[in-house]
Amino acid sequence: MLYRFFLRLAAASAIFIFVVPAQAQTDTVSSSVQKRQSDSSIPRLSNLNQPATTVDEWMSQIAQTSVVQITGVRLNATAAGLEIVLETVAGLAIPETYVVDNALIADIPNAVVIPPSGFQQANPAEGIASVSVTNLPNNFVRVAITGFDAPPIADVRTEAQGLVLSVAVEEPEDDVIEIVVTGEQDTGYYVPNTSTATRTDTPLRDIPQSIQVVPNEVIRDRGIVELRDALENVAGVQQQGTRGTGQGGDTFTVRGSGFFTETFRDGIRYNLISPTETSDIERIEVLKGPASVLFGRGEPGGIINLIPKQPLDTPYYAASFTAGSFSTYQGQLDISGPLNTSRTLKYRLNVFYENYGSFRDFVNGERLAISPSVTWDISPNTSLNFNAKFIPIQRETIDNGLPVIGDRPADLPRDRFLDEPFTEQTLDAFSLGYTLEHRFNQNWSVRHASQFVRQTDTRLITAFDALDETTGELAREGRFIDGDYQRFQTNTDLIGEFTTGSIQHRLLFGIEYYSGFEDPSYQSVPYPSINIFNPVYTRQRFALEPDFFRDDHYSGVGIYLQDQIDLLPNLKLLAGLRFDSAYQFASEQDAGQPRNDFEQTDSAWTPRVGIVYQPIEPLSLYASYTRSFNPTFPSFRNADGTPFEPETGRQFEVGLKADLSDQLSLTLAAFDLRKQNVVTADPNDSLFSIQVGEQTSRGIELSLDGEILPSWNITASYAYLDAFVSEDNTLPVGNRLANIPYNQLSLWTTYSIENGDFEGLGFGLGLFYVGDRVGDIDDTFRLPSYFRTDAALFYRRDNWQMQLNVQNLFDVEYFTSANYGSRTGGVNVGAPFTVQGTISVQF
Structure with missing residues (x-):
């Protein structure tokens, strides 16, 4: 399929050159000074x-x-x-x-x-x-x-x-020391600007919507390598489980709305079927609330945007090795620099390898990720970046966790494994893309980006079924899933700055096109049960004979317009509107039976409007209204055979953002978010569904990020979230949504000694609290609350560093989520006391 990708690249480039200019939005380069x-x-x-x-x-x-x-x-x-x-x-x-x-x-x-x-x-x-x-x-x-x-x-x-x-120079020295280059220095936990919320580089305090950023420094200091762990620092984000078992890989809910929050990479949709590692990520930006005005279809809770590391002008070489509990080993390499003397051609290469075990019996995995990137500064006003990511190895034991007895997870040892040792997911994936940026003059610029992603995935699962809670006999079902998933997306953004009288405008006009193909095949067979109190594993693989097939095609076009308006120096208006047209074709077939074809076209207008008032320069008061839409799968139909309407979302949000100092910011937000057109059971015919449901999320979020004092960094967040069924035919109105706690708190802080005999020594402390959650929307069982403590000790000297990270310092027992929000899906167990050591060097 590569030839199709390159044909699409050529066509997209032709459109860019001859028809539609694209936006050359450039990231603000961070300062080379660490302490200001x-x-x-x-x-x-x-x-x-x-x-x-x-x-x-x-x-x-x-x-x-x-x-x-x-x-x-x-x-x-x-x-x-x-x-x-x-x-x-x-x-x-x-x-x-x-x-x-x-x-x-x-x-x-x-x-x-x-x-x-x-x-x-x-x-x-x-x-x-x-x-x-x-x-x-x-x-x-x-x-x-x-x-x-x-x-x-x-x-x-x-x-x-x-x-x-x-x-x-007053005191020149002969010895040359290595200087950390711009864009790669430790900039701390304070990130003043973002591009996710507006597709333009905009100060966070000028955006009338909540957005939280997890910089690379937090990821490094916590010693984590997966997206799911990094998002523990973000208020209002919850895990939904299904690691490796669901078609979405890791799944998250933002603000309690929707089961599958979309993940993007540099503004382009990027959903992996497997867990997402973060070795090549500079920062993670979470935009909260409906985002369809810029990103098209999706859940109303928000989006997760991964900002990758970029090539550097000056040579940079870094390597690290980590060894940890349960036979876990990791190696990372990050190198960058110019390829010619004029520094107009530069590269970056990130390589990550991990071989890991688990506190869970029989569970282990291995993965390799390679991320090359090359940037060519064609002229002072034009640059072209080619980027790729290859995942040739991604293998992990599939683990459904523990079953439920009564209204709680079963009281079993947390290492108890109730699948089969051969259950496994293997993934082979790659992405290829480019970004072309051009600045016409001081006020107008264009950016054009394209990306092709392909994943081939195989999963062997022994899924949980009914449990005899008296005898402990757990019925299981053998499942096999095999599929090829491809996606292409291209977009073009034009940005212009101008004035009308005394009013300043930053205008964004964009066009997006995407298309995709999926052909998964499925198999479900009876499989021997297992006793949860005294497990005996059969270790017998079942014959792989898929009996259900899908052949799905989808495509869509989006056109959007946004204006950031400075009505007064302290009064800013943000207004945007997008039109989307989405096409889906699904073909389903049971073995030996004729195919059933389903075709569906949906369209929607999605607006956003917000206002920011700054009574004093470092304080912003804001309010906003946003909407979203998300088409349903085409084979889901009304009783008369007509397709369902897209699910929609709308949110009202008010809040404040304050720069408490030049390195510390605070955000407080209150919101009312509603997801509508939710499919519910038809009271007149249990074989069908109707769209009359509504789910509501209301809450308050608080986040504090940056440097309190020199060498003392903090990222802290709190969320109060009331997520419940507000309209339904069968579910009681008021039932809480699965896996969503009322209260969630996280804090991670570090302090390092900058001078004296202990210069370079540092400490880190993490506190994570998650309140009790219902495990399913019927409220048949609950996951208890937990309070986890993490810690870190590190020593940095010259160009090397040693770091020790401890997760779950006091070895508390806890559960992270219920798979699929289902009683029979299994409950995921939190890791016990875990320690890992890292040694790294940088040149």
Whole structure:
């Protein structure tokens, strides 16, 4: 099928070049300085500058915000050291300089570097380790000049060609030290900007919707490698189980709505059938609430967007090895750098391998993931990135957990395994894609991206069935699933910034096309039962003879328009609208029987509108309204044979976002979310269903992320969530939704010693509380609440690090979720006291 992919790439590229421009949204490059001093340009609660209140003041502010392009950076050697020339077409303000460690910093207001990737050069002169010029949020440019053992000094002046910094070094050193490059430094737990909520690089406090970010530093400090573990730090996200047994792999619910929350990779749909590892991920962004206005069909709870690591301008090499409990071993490699002397061609390669056991009897697995990426800066305004991910090895024992007795999970040893040792999932997957970005001028840009994903999956399962709670005899069913899953998606975004009078606009216009194919086959056969109190495994594989076949095709087109409007400097409006047309064709066949074909086309308009008011600069008050739609599967029909309407969602949300300091932010949100057109049983004919159901989620979420004090980081969240059946034919109204607790709390914090005899020593503490949950929507059993404590100890020195992570420090017994929200699906058991050690090195 590769030839089809490349044909689609060629067609999409032709559309991009000749018909529809696409958006070249560039990620803000983070600063190369790890610890920042207080700066008046960075909003804080102590900065109480009031917004303009007169026309003259507004006009003055608008005039002051004219952005100057830095079109080139030139380094000239001098007798004293170095001269840095920032070439511009207009004058730049002379910035104040300040020192952080061995770096001299100058933050230039009302400026932008072209290209957006900035400029970096290592060892430009004797005594100077590196020079970087990078974009910051809110039209600031940071010049960072790093010395070896002492900060340089500089004289700043303006000349005809631009801004000139004459740099000298007071105490040059001969030994060269390695400088952590821009984009790969430890930036801490504070992430001020995101692109997921708007498809543009926007400050979090300017977005009228809740979004929580898990940066790579949290993933590293917790010593985790899977998406499911990283999402424990996000308020309102719950696991739904089905690890390896369901067609969606790991499944999550956001804000209690929907069973299967969509996962994206850099804004393109990316759902793996197996658990998702995070070795090549820079950060995870969770947008809460309906997201159809930008991402099309999906559950109303939200989306999960994985932001991958990008190629770097400067050589970077990192490797790590981990060994842990239950014979678990991991190795990671992350290398990047330029491929030519002009640094216009750069690469990145991430390799991850894991061979792991489990506290559960017979359970083990192995996986290998390889993620290459190459970026070509064709010109200062144009870049092209090719990326891929290959998963040639993904094998894991399928484990359905423990059964239910009475109204609780069965009281059995937590290592008790009730499947068969041969039950297993194997997956072979790869993705290929590219992103083309071009900036026409200071105000208009285009971004075009395409991706093809293919997965081949095989699963052998011994599924739980009825349990005799007196004798402990558990009926089981042998299942075989084998399938090929393919998906192609391409989208084009055009972004423009302009003004209408005193009102500023950032306009986004986008087009998306996707298509996919699936051909799974299934088999279900009787299989010998097992006694849960005294298990005896048959170890007999059943003959693989699929007896049910599916052949599914789907495609869709989405067109969307969004405007981010600054009505006043402290009043911002976000409005968007999308139209989707979705086509599905499903063909089903029982062995020896004729095929049954089902065809369905759905369309929907999905709006979003929100407003942000900032009474003072670091505080935002917001409100928003959003909608979603999600087509039903075409073989699900009304009694008269007509297809069901798409499920819909709508949400009202209000909240506040506050920058408590330049490195610490808080978000508080309250919401009312409703999922409508839910399929329920037909009271007049039990063989059919009708669409009259509604499920409601109401709640409050609080998150705190960033640096409390130098070297003290924190990410904390709390969610109160009331998720229940609000309309139904058969279920009692008010029944809670499965796996959703009323209360959920997480905290992870680290502290490191930065000087003295114990410099480099650090500690981490994690607290995770999940309240009691109903196991199924009929409320026949419950999962008890739990409080888990994690801890970490690490030592970082120069370019190497040793780290010890402990999960479940006090060895509490707990259950994470009920599979499928079903009494017979099995309950997943939480891991006991677990320890792992990691040694890593970076060059």
